Amino acid sequence: MSLLAKSLVEKTLNEALSTGADFAELFAEESYSSVLSVMDSKPFSAQVGRQYGAGVRVHFGTEEVYITTNDLSERGLIRAAQTAAGAKPTGTRKAAPVVLGDAAPTTYDGFHQYGQMPWEVDREQKFKFLLGLDQTSRKTSSLVTQTEPRLIEKVQRVMIANSEGLFVEDVRRNFRTFLEVYVEDAGKKETYHKNEWSTTNPVFYDALNGQELAENTTKSALTLLRADFAPAGEFPVVIDQGFGGVIFHEACGHGLETTSVAQDASVFCGKLDQKIADSCVTAIDDGTIAGGWGSLQYDDEGRPTQKTTLIENGILKSYMVDRLGAQKTGYQITGSGRRQNYKFAPTSRMRNTYIAAGNSSLEEMIRDVDLGIYAKDMGGGSVSPGTGDFNFAIQEAYMIRKGQLAEPVKGASLIGRGIETLGRITKVGNNLKLSAGMCGSVSGSIPAAVGQPALLVSKILVGGRAS
Amino acid sequence: MMTSSELQKEFDRIEALAKKEGAEVEMTVSQAESFSAGYQQRKLKKYSSDNAVSASFRVLYGKGTGVSTTEKMDAEALRQTFNEALQTAKDLSKSKTAQDLEPALFQGAKPSELKGLFHSDYSEIPVKDKLAWAEDLEKFALEFDPRVTNVPYSGYSNSASERFLFNSKGTRLNSRSSHLSAYSYALAKHGEDSKAGYTSFFSRSPAELNAKTIAHTAAQKSLDLLGAVQPDTGRWTVVLTNEVASELVGLALGHFSAKALDENTSLLKDKKGEKVFSDLFNWVDDPLQAHMPGARAFDAEGAATRKTPLVEKGVLSNYLTNYFYSRKMNLPHTASAVRGAAEMDISSSNVIVEKGQKTREELLKSDRKVILITEVQAIHSGYKDATGDFSLPSSGFLYENGAMVSPLHQFVFSGNLMSLLKNVSGLSNQWNTDGGSVLATDLLVPDISIAGKT
Numbered sequence: 010m011s012l013l014a015k016s017l018v019e020k021t022l023n024e025a026l027s028t029g030a031d032f033a034e035l036f037a038e039e040s041y042s043s044v045l046s047v048m049d050s051k052p053f054s055a056q057v058g059r060q061y062g063a064g065v066r067v068h069f070g071t072e073e074v075y076i077t078t079n080d081l082s083e084r085g086l087i088r089a090a091q092t093a094a095g096a097k098p099t100g101t102r103k104a105a106p107v108v109l110g111d112a113a114p115t116t117y118d119g120f121h122q123y124g125q126m127p128w129e130v131d132r133e134q135k136f137k138f139l140l141g142l143d144q145t146s147r148k149t150s151s152l153v154t155q156t157e158p159r160l161i162e163k164v165q166r167v168m169i170a171n172s173e174g175l176f177v178e179d180v181r182r183n184f185r186t187f188l189e190v191y192v193e194d195a196g197k198k199e200t201y202h203k204n205e206w207s208t209t210n211p212v213f214y215d216a217l218n219g220q221e222l223a224e225n226t227t228k229s230a231l232t233l234l235r236a237d238f239a240p241a242g243e244f245p246v247v248i249d250q251g252f253g254g255v256i257f258h259e260a261c262g263h264g265l266e267t268t269s270v271a272q273d274a275s276v277f278c279g280k281l282d283q284k285i286a287d288s289c290v291t292a293i294d295d296g297t298i299a300g301g302w303g304s305l306q307y308d309d310e311g312r313p314t315q316k317t318t319l320i321e322n323g324i325l326k327s328y329m330v331d332r333l334g335a336q337k338t339g340y341q342i343t344g345s346g347r348r349q350n351y352k353f354a355p356t357s358r359m360r361n362t363y364i365a366a367g368n369s370s371l372e373e374m375i376r377d378v379d380l381g382i383y384a385k386d387m388g389g390g391s392v393s394p395g396t397g398d399f400n401f402a403i404q405e406a407y408m409i410r411k412g413q414l415a416e417p418v419k420g421a422s423l424i425g426r427g428i429e430t431l432g433r434i435t436k437v438g439n440n441l442k443l444s445a446g447m448c449g450s451v452s453g454s455i456p457a458a459v460g461q462p463a464l465l466v467s468k469i470l471v472g473g474r475a476s
Numbered sequence: 477m478m479t480s481s482e483l484q485k486e487f488d489r490i491e492a493l494a495k496k497e498g499a500e501v502e503m504t505v506s507q508a509e510s511f512s513a514g515y516q517q518r519k520l521k522k523y524s525s526d527n528a529v530s531a532s533f534r535v536l537y538g539k540g541t542g543v544s545t546t547e548k549m550d551a552e553a554l555r556q557t558f559n560e561a562l563q564t565a566k567d568l569s570k571s572k573t574a575q576d577l578e579p580a581l582f583q584g585a586k587p588s589e590l591k592g593l594f595h596s597d598y599s600e601i602p603v604k605d606k607l608a609w610a611e612d613l614e615k616f617a618l619e620f621d622p623r624v625t626n627v628p629y630s631g632y633s634n635s636a637s638e639r640f641l642f643n644s645k646g647t648r649l650n651s652r653s654s655h656l657s658a659y660s661y662a663l664a665k666h667g668e669d670s671k672a673g674y675t676s677f678f679s680r681s682p683a684e685l686n687a688k689t690i691a692h693t694a695a696q697k698s699l700d701l702l703g704a705v706q707p708d709t710g711r712w713t714v715v716l717t718n719e720v721a722s723e724l725v726g727l728a729l730g731h732f733s734a735k736a737l738d739e740n741t742s743l744l745k746d747k748k749g750e751k752v753f754s755d756l757f758n759w760v761d762d763p764l765q766a767h768m769p770g771a772r773a774f775d776a777e778g779a780a781t782r783k784t785p786l787v788e789k790g791v792l793s794n795y796l797t798n799y800f801y802s803r804k805m806n807l808p809h810t811a812s813a814v815r816g817a818a819e820m821d822i823s824s825s826n827v828i829v830e831k832g833q834k835t836r837e838e839l840l841k842s843d844r845k846v847i848l849i850t851e852v853q854a855i856h857s858g859y860k861d862a863t864g865d866f867s868l869p870s871s872g873f874l875y876e877n878g879a880m881v882s883p884l885h886q887f888v889f890s891g892n893l894m895s896l897l898k899n900v901s902g903l904s905n906q907w908n909t910d911g912g913s914v915l916a917t918d919l920l921v922p923d924i925s926i927a928g929k930t
Contacts, residue, residue, distance in 0.1 A: 044818070048739060049739075051571050051572075052567075052568055052571045054541075054543070054568075054819045055542065055543075055564040055567065055568060056543045056544065056545075056564075056818055056819060057543075057544040057545075057557075057560045057561070057564065058544070058545040058546070059545065059546045059547065059548060059553070059557065060547050061546070061547040061548040061553075062528075062547055069520075070519075071519060072519050072520040072521070072523075073520070073521065073522065073523070074520075074523040074524070075522070075523070075524040076524065076525045076526075077524070077525075077526045077527065077528070078526075078527045079527065079528060079529050079530075079547045079548070079549065080527070089527075092525055096523050096525075096603075097520060097523065132564075132567055133567075136571075154740055155739060155740050155741065191740070191741065191862060198743075198862060198863055199862070199863060200860070200862035200863070238865075238890075241709045241888070241890070241925060241926070241927030241930075242709045242927060242930035243930050269628065272516050272517065272521075272626070272628050273517075273625075273626055273628075274626055274628035274663065276670070352526065352528075354522075354524070388857045389854075389856060389857035390854065390857055391853060391854050391856070391857065393672050393853075395626065395628055395663045395670060395672055396663070396670045396671060396672055397670070398853075398869070398885075398886070400853060400854045400857070400858070400869040401854075401857065402854070402857040402858055402867070419865075420860070420863075420865045420867055420890070421867045421888075421890070422854055422857070422858040422867040422868065422869055422888055422890075424869045424886060424888060426886075451629075470886065470887075470888065470927060470928070471888075471927065472858075472867040472868075472869065472887075472888025472889075472890055472927045473867070473890065473925075473927060474890055474891075474925045475709050475710050475711055475925040475926060475927060476711075
């Protein structure tokens, strides 16, 4: 059954166009979310939430109006459409009456392997998995003082229609388990977290090696207990596969979204077809990877997602473009319009963003460094696209001394400037891997994958402790 | 939006269901209307109006607690949401043992006297005036100096909300609040150099909004950083501006939570009565400061709020508690319960760091070379709450003998939060004015690690 009747959607869009808007869109949503957690080796909490609402978006030229409501009755939607239409009236209606086609069906493909919904799965089964993580962590080391295993489930049902006749419905599913392990030795405390995820199967944890997840998280926490602080200053850094891709996400990715490019607030503005990175760098943003954490059948403007080559052999080939961004810049839409939920108007955002595999091996890169850092696992980061200043944190790292891995180090942010740092990626590895993350920006927090093979950055500022 | 009496009727139905099941229930409803607008390149970039409502249930069954929320407000959806919370409470009660404390709803709810939390819903201000303020936030920044070339983000917003609290112990409370906010993020350019400046504003009264001041402050901040250089890597005496200090003080507040003590994740566990920070520090949690964003007349359980000293002359004087953890940890009840969509938690409200005697200029003369840190970034990734360790990208200014020598950028300020707060050796006499829920002074701290030029 559709979230909203087609006739009501058409009526709402027509009302939104009544004062001269050029474009109108309705995004409606009904979502389920659940968070289960374990604490002190016992089930601790279970929260369930349901989101329900819609956003009416209209464009007067390139000016945007966005109105939200929780009232999906005809009265509520028409009132929202009238508020949108009345925000910036330019005269009388210009657009033709909206006629929607039949809703494009949700396809049963790599995006959707329908089975059970999370609310149909026995909660005891979920807690059993989380308690297993806790028990394995505690068995791995007597220094474990606390664990926080969590299971986060989200099912988002959306309906997107616009005045150009687009009408789609979709169901998106995101399931993620986190484990945070606290350890303490002689008054010294540390913590570490890792996660696993699925976009298709709510009982993904059945196929997951929970023992390995718990043991590895605990071992990483123990490594930090014996680690000293990273040094301060500029060093060569080898950044390993997977979440290491946060370097590209922050150093470059956000600056290639028309969110910043269209307002001349990116250091990458006007650099299309120019060399912005070493020729060993090819970077891609792909919303079509089957089962990918950031994959979508339709973006949040209702368009099919695409695979977009951003940088090819160091040359900037494309930005990530949403509808409004395309209107402002003239670039082709890339199916990159995204939003957290109906409370946000969409804007161009990343999906699964990664640096393509190269030819070097991790061992070769480490051998090339006389004194530097091997960043095995990364934390989050941020960027100011207007200045290009970016940063990200290292979670688990080791010194490299004379081409060999040496002692573990901890606690440092790495900082740089986008174009400068891209030019310092001198080797790209052959071990590509993608990892899941949540990306926060003007249209909220969305699932986005980052990825890369191992990279060698010849010089970057390490914010460790100065002696 | 539902009226108070309609909500009361819905709660009465749910309460009867809970009673039949041998459970107790609390229902929180939030209804809010907000408006925001922003301009970019002299065109309307953002115009949004939100009408939001949500209901949240907390159900107690035996020793289990279930929480469930919904944004769908019809009777069927409310009943379904209650049933989900009830089922969760039943599920969780199975894993409880005799040693677990039984949760309880707070009895004797009443609000504290708190005037000025609600100004109006701002509907008396014509939309064209609000749009003019939004436009001014960009315009005044661009007109301030030709080197300010872009204001990618700026905006005005207003919000009015009402929250209702009902529970099986007879609680029937409601509270209205409203506020306006504005911000400006300006970019200044000179040749290839590009610098950003940001400022924000919060008030309950439209009379206090001055778009020109906000825009000029952001523009001036971006201009001041043009021509910045990297400082040398090493150990430095630093002065943290009150804005930066308020962010760092804010990071420490979670460690005052009795829930964090119980979960063994607080760095201040077993420290009550001990000297934890510099003896210059006096901190108070004050939910009754109506002009600040964390003001509230009652907490999320309905308990009357009040002022609580946290730190007196550097000594930890109180932890923050809700009803459950005050009983479990045998601590005074500070009425610090908070709850959004999630489980009941504990949080500070407005925290005020008592002012010192010196001016910022005097602090900057305390050593031959001093770095004034005016901005830190990436707190979400560069700060580790479990250990207090931080490594934060920063910008600021180099002072020599009290005189500004050059702006600084591209450096990382690192250390341990608890150690830093112990080592503070001077406080200024001025608070931050960015509208946050922490009022702090400038802080003088010796021997800080700075990673920069090598």
